[in-house]
Amino acid sequence: MKIYYSDKHKGHAFGLPDSRPADYDSNYEHPGRVDSILKALKSTSWAEILPPDDFGLEPILQVHTARYLDYLKDAYKQWMKFSVEKDMAFIPYKPGFKPTSTRFDKVPDQDGFFMTDMYVPVNEHTYPAAIAAANCALSASRIIATQKGVAFALCRPPGHHAGVEICGGFCYLNNAAIAAQWLSSHGKVAILDIDYHTGNGTQSIFYERADVLTISLHADPVWEYPSFAGFAHETGSGAGKGFHHNFPLPHQTDDSLYLKTLDKALQLIITYSPNFLVVSAGFDTFKGDPLGDFTLSRNGFPRIGGAISTLQIPTVIMLEGGYKTDELGDNVVAFLGSFNS
Numbered sequence: 489m490k491i492y493y494s495d496k497h498k499g500h501a502f503g504l505p506d507s508r509p510a511d512y513d514s515n516y517e518h519p520g521r522v523d524s525i526l527k528a529l530k531s532t533s534w535a536e537i538l539p540p541d542d543f544g545l546e547p548i549l550q551v552h553t554a555r556y557l558d559y560l561k562d563a564y565k566q567w568m569k570f571s572v573e574k575d576m577a578f579i580p581y582k583p584g585f586k587p588t589s590t591r592f593d594k595v596p597d598q599d600g601f602f603m604t605d606m607y608v609p610v611n612e613h614t615y616p617a618a619i620a621a622a623n624c625a626l627s628a629s630r631i632i633a634t635q636k637g638v639a640f641a642l643c644r645p646p647g648h649h650a651g652v653e654i655c656g657g658f659c660y661l662n663n664a665a666i667a668a669q670w671l672s673s674h675g676k677v678a679i680l681d682i683d684y685h686t687g688n689g690t691q692s693i694f695y696e697r698a699d700v701l702t703i704s705l706h707a708d709p710v711w712e713y714p715s716f717a718g719f720a721h722e723t724g725s726g727a728g729k730g731f732h733h734n735f736p737l738p739h740q741t742d743d744s745l746y747l748k749t750l751d752k753a754l755q756l757i758i759t760y761s762p763n764f765l766v767v768s769a770g771f772d773t774f775k776g777d778p779l780g781d782f783t784l785s786r787n788g789f790p791r792i793g794g795a796i797s798t799l800q801i802p803t804v805i806m807l808e809g810g811y812k813t814d815e816l817g818d819n820v821v822a823f824l825g826s827f828n829s
Contacts, residue, residue, distance in 0.1 A: 492628045493642040691722065694731070695724050743784055764804070767803060772810050
């Protein structure tokens with residue numbers, strides 16, 4: 489299996505800032521997550537780790553706007569004029585509003601428009617890391633478009649909470665959406681999000697479209713992040729009505745319930761009959777994950793991967809969440825390995 493990885497993610501790292509939400513801990517989303525995965529992948533006989541190609545900004549601009557990319561690119565430099573933190577800009581979120589055409593000149597005025605929460609600190613390496621993650625997703629997409637099979641994009645930072653002009657939840661650019669958009673010029677695409685948290689950014693990007701089916705299995709937003717999206721009644725609108733499906737799950741969801749729900753999601757994909765499948769693979773569903781409440785076991789991941797692989801659809805998989813770092817690499821390998829069996 490071809491694995492696309494860039495070490496540019498390493499600079500996107502932070503200490504624990506003084507000004508932060510009460511429950512913020514930078515140790516959740518940190519470079520050690522990728523270190524754990526790389527170590528486990530290198531112990532296998534089937535992982536071929538490759539650098540991504542540079543696709544330029546054009547495919548990213550098919551999903552995100554130019555003014556949003558400008559915001560991400562300049563946020564650190566601009567915020568260091570205001571930040572009390574050293575070597576990072578921990579952006580204090582202001583409640584958002586929805587102007588339709590205003591272009592703000594000052595970062596403090598932009599934040600309420602471009603952010604959904606405070607879990608998106610930036611430093612001088614954040615934007616290059618996000619671009620590199622998108623290139624990993626695009627490189628993996630191109631290989632499955634040309635050679636079929638399965639490829640894995642080792643994306644960091646993750647992406648599924650990022651919308652067209654929104655960052656949040658550790659996510660800056662929506663890697664899955666960028667991949668799906670690129671693949672959509674080659675055929676029908678379905679996105680399956682199996683992260684613990686709903687893929688609200690992905691949902692919003694494709695909510696009015698019928699050419700990309702989006703499905704998310706996740707903790708019920710009645711009690712879990714992001715709270716404002718991921719409900720079962722959200723099924724798309726306009727041309728996209730019926731092309732989005734949420735499966736909110738209860739506290740302490742285990743292997744059995746998850747797999748039963750996954751089977752329902754896979755039946756929707758079979759009915760849709762896509763040419764390509766994009767999987768937002770989060771591993772924060774694992775029992776004991778510090779940001780999750782589910783109780784999936786190590787053995788659950790190859791069963792999930794095995795079920796997805798039976799679809800026999802060219803599939804690009806990308807990393808989203810998973811914060812129990814000492815177990816993360818083995819969980820990822822257990823999942824990916826099922827596609828080789």
